[in-house]
Amino acid sequence: SKSSSKLTEGISGIFTKRKLDDEALEELEELLITADLGPTTAAKVTAELARTRFGKEVSPEEVKATLAAEVAKIVGPVAKPLEIDAALKPHVILVVGVNGTGKTTTIGKLARQFRAEGKTVMLAAGDTFRAAAVSQLKIWGERTGCPVIARDTGADAAGLAFDALEEARRQSVDILLIDTAGRLQNKAGLMDELRKIVRVIKKVDESAPHTTLLTLDATTGQNAHNQVEVFRDMVNVSGLILTKLDGSARGGVLVSLAERFKLPVHAIGIGEGVYDLRPFDADQFAKSLMGLPSQ
Amino acid sequence: MFDGLTGRLGDIFDKLRRRGALSEEDVNAALREVRVALLEADVALPVVKQFVNQVKERAIGQEVLRSITPGQQVIKIVHDNLVEMLGQGEEINLNAAAPVPILMVGLQGSGKTTSTAKIALRLKNRDRKKVLMASLDVRRPAAQEQLKVLGEQTGVATLPIVPGQDPVAIARRAIETGRREGYDVVMLDTAGRLSIDEELMAEVAAVRDATKPAETLLVADAMTGQDAVTVATNFNDKVGITGILLTRVDGDARGGAALSMRQITGKPIKLLGMGEKIDALEAFHPDRIAGRILGMGDVVSLVEKA
Ligand SMILES: Nc1nc2c(ncn2[C@@H]2O[C@H](COP(=O)(O)OP(=O)(O)OP(=O)(O)O)[C@@H](O)[C@H]2O)c(=O)[nH]1
Ligand SMILES: Nc1nc2c(ncn2[C@@H]2O[C@H](COP(=O)(O)OP(=O)(O)OP(=O)(O)O)[C@@H](O)[C@H]2O)c(=O)[nH]1
Ligand SMILES: [Mg+2]
Ligand SMILES: [Mg+2]
Numbered sequence: 001s002k003s004s005s006k007l008t009e010g011i012s013g014i015f016t017k018r019k020l021d022d023e024a025l026e027e028l029e030e031l032l033i034t035a036d037l038g039p040t041t042a043a044k045v046t047a048e049l050a051r052t053r054f055g056k057e058v059s060p061e062e063v064k065a066t067l068a069a070e071v072a073k074i075v076g077p078v079a080k081p082l083e084i085d086a087a088l089k090p091h092v093i094l095v096v097g098v099n100g101t102g103k104t105t106t107i108g109k110l111a112r113q114f115r116a117e118g119k120t121v122m123l124a125a126g127d128t129f130r131a132a133a134v135s136q137l138k139i140w141g142e143r144t145g146c147p148v149i150a151r152d153t154g155a156d157a158a159g160l161a162f163d164a165l166e167e168a169r170r171q172s173v174d175i176l177l178i179d180t181a182g183r184l185q186n187k188a189g190l191m192d193e194l195r196k197i198v199r200v201i202k203k204v205d206e207s208a209p210h211t212t213l214l215t216l217d218a219t220t221g222q223n224a225h226n227q228v229e230v231f232r233d234m235v236n237v238s239g240l241i242l243t244k245l246d247g248s249a250r251g252g253v254l255v256s257l258a259e260r261f262k263l264p265v266h267a268i269g270i271g272e273g274v275y276d277l278r279p280f281d282a283d284q285f286a287k288s289l290m291g292l293p294s295q
Numbered sequence: 296m297f298d299g300l301t302g303r304l305g306d307i308f309d310k311l312r313r314r315g316a317l318s319e320e321d322v323n324a325a326l327r328e329v330r331v332a333l334l335e336a337d338v339a340l341p342v343v344k345q346f347v348n349q350v351k352e353r354a355i356g357q358e359v360l361r362s363i364t365p366g367q368q369v370i371k372i373v374h375d376n377l378v379e380m381l382g383q384g385e386e387i388n389l390n391a392a393a394p395v396p397i398l399m400v401g402l403q404g405s406g407k408t409t410s411t412a413k414i415a416l417r418l419k420n421r422d423r424k425k426v427l428m429a430s431l432d433v434r435r436p437a438a439q440e441q442l443k444v445l446g447e448q449t450g451v452a453t454l455p456i457v458p459g460q461d462p463v464a465i466a467r468r469a470i471e472t473g474r475r476e477g478y479d480v481v482m483l484d485t486a487g488r489l490s491i492d493e494e495l496m497a498e499v500a501a502v503r504d505a506t507k508p509a510e511t512l513l514v515a516d517a518m519t520g521q522d523a524v525t526v527a528t529n530f531n532d533k534v535g536i537t538g539i540l541l542t543r544v545d546g547d548a549r550g551g552a553a554l555s556m557r558q559i560t561g562k563p564i565k566l567l568g569m570g571e572k573i574d575a576l577e578a579f580h581p582d583r584i585a586g587r588i589l590g591m592g593d594v595v596s597l598v599e600k601a
Contacts (some may be wrong), residue, residue, distance in 0.1 A: 005586070008438055030340055032523045033521065034339070034340050034524075035521065036520040036521050036522070037334060038334070038335065039330075039334045041332050077454060086441070088304065088586055092582075098543075098546070099404070099406075099543065099571065100403075100404025100405065100406065100516070101404065102403075102404065129571070130441075130571070131440075131441045131442075131444035131445050132437040132438075132440040132441035132443075132444050133437075134438040135436070135440050135441075136435075136436045138437075139436035140436060153444075159307070164435050164521035172502045182571075184543060184545060184547075185546075185547070186545075186546055186547040187545075216516075217516075217518050218527075219402060219516065219518075219520065219522050220339035220518045220519070220520055221355070221518060221519060221520020221521060221548070221551070221552070222335055222548075222549070223337070223546065223547065223548035223549070224338055224518075225368075225517040226547055226548075234430035236336040241456075244403065244404075244489075246489065247402065247490075247491065247522070248489065248490060248491045248525040248529075249520065249525075252521075253520065254522075262600065270428075272434065272435070273405065
């Protein structure tokens with residue numbers, strides 16, 4: 001993509017027949033900053049490179065590979081697939097996140113994946129706020145062959161979640177995916193509503209939700225830190241999904257998020273279609289961040 | 296984690312004050328903190344560099360070095376420069392023959408459909424305009440229905456949905472309907488698209504050519520990171536924007552993307568989305584966004600206190 005090729009050109013430009021000196025390191029750090037790693041993490045990653053290679057003649061490939069390895073070392077531990085407990089009927093997955101980050105679409109993609117694995121899936125239209133949010137999820141339900149539990153717009157989201165879980169239990173489905181309205185993490189009232197959804201779900205099943213996914217938009221810059229921190233504290237987020245990685249943004253903020261929060265990253269979104277979900281692969285992510293061919 | 300600029304500079308200048316006169320090196324140290332503060336606020340790197348150079352020139356020119364409150368002086372120069380670069384807010388341009396087309400473009404999920412309804416409501420209530428809204432989004436599930444529902448909520452007319460029509464055909468039908476039925480303004484909401492998606496960027500350029508919009512607003516999320524450069528550049532080059540509408544300003548992002556986009560396109564920030572509700576739309580005031588990018592509330596009073 002465009003930004004990673006920019007990164008490639010930049011790094012190649014810096015290191016053609018050059019010693020790794022302060023100036024080169026600074027340029028390198030800047031290239032990482034433009035991938036959203038943030039100034040602190042970018043400095044840290046380049047410092048690691050300096051420690052081992054400073055003053056030496058280095059080729060662009062070597063530099064890229066070393067940096068990618070450095071990034072992979074940081075994000076590697078958080079690359080974990082989403083695990084479903086087959087004993088649970090249902091395994092409840094609550095999907096939360098800021099407005100427009102891709103919650104509803106990701107639910108559609110996950111539903112298809114679970115169905116392909118032979119599981120029975122039910123969807124709950126917990127966004128009772130946004131115009132046509134229910135219709136949107138219903139279309140995903142049709143596409144993936146999953147029943148959708150819904151109420152009218154304006155209904156109580158927690159009540160809907162309660163009904164859906166009871167219904168999913170009655171039908172003994174494998175997985176219940178609950179959509180929620182988008183909300184900004186600094187809106188206390190809306191975050192309280194989300195906590196209420198969790199409390200009400202627990203009335204039916206003390207151990208639910210078994211998974212709470214936070215969707216993060218790869219275009220987001222440093223505010224992703226606030227998003228992860230607040231959603232984690234409020235509703236005990238268990239894992240992340242990074243969406244829109246098919247765009248020009250590389251999602252570099254994930255590197256500092258992995259360092260700071262150590263929350264699993266289960267999958268990435270790479271398009272608007274039903275198949276556009278991939279497991280999160282640390283090496284591939286790191287390589288594409290550096291503009292290296294990822295496979 | 297993200298200290299505002301005051302904290303960062305405060306430490307440096309506290310140390311320096313005790314030593315008396317400042318050197319150019321001291322100013323450079325301060326500017327390094329300015330650089331980090333701006334990067335943490337998501338201002339794009341090329342814009343940060345340009346900004347720091349401007350501030351440096353001014354700082355030296357204005358003899359900060361001999362000032363008794365150099366920290367406050369530097370903050371004031373940074374703030375003033377930021378306000379200047381952000382530019383003044385501008386009203387929506389309706390200077391065209393009715394029905395005036397307004398085209399809304401941007402990445403997926405940035406807030407185009409919501410903002411379309413917000414602008415329509417504002418034009419209807421404040422400016423007494425007769426507005427028609429049309430959704431050209433034939434891709435996202437229930438996108439056209441979303442705009443229709445917003446039309447019902449706001450009492451703004453929406454173009455009847457005809458399944459199977461492509462975006463250019465819908466746009467033409469919207470303008471024709473607008474002309475025939477005497478609308479003042481026709482708002483064209485488009486599907487979200489990646490700025491590197493050549494095919495979809497060409498599609499929206501075709502809509503532009505078919506409708507000749509008086510305004511083409513880039514709707515962008517205030518939380519956008521460094522990618523703001525690519526997004527703003529591509530939408531401006533390939534579609535030609537006339538202004539920027541920044542959404543989710545009700546969040547707690549520092550909003551550096553505002554500066555990046557404004558600087559890179561030279562196009563004004565026209566409106567701010569301040570919430571999910573249909574009336575949550577505000578005019579742009581550069582000083583407020585400047586204070587926010589710098590991580591300090593009211594900079595001017597801060598400087599006066601010093
Ligand atoms: N390119 C791309 N677009 C995506 C991806 N995931 C979601 N989208 C698009 O992003 C937009 C928003 O997605 P939604 O799933 O509606 O997001 P949401 O978080 O449910 O939004 P709200 O419910 O309004 O908060 C839609 O246009 C989706 O098609 C992705 O991985 N890549
Ligand atoms: N908090 C807040 N939410 C907003 C604002 N503007 C839009 N939203 C929300 O952001 C989400 C996406 O808004 P849409 O208007 O559907 O975005 P879009 O750009 O039309 O999305 P696509 O058509 O899928 O590309 C919705 O949940 C909106 O309620 C805003 O200024 N503040
Ligand atoms: Mg949704
Ligand atoms: Mg839309």
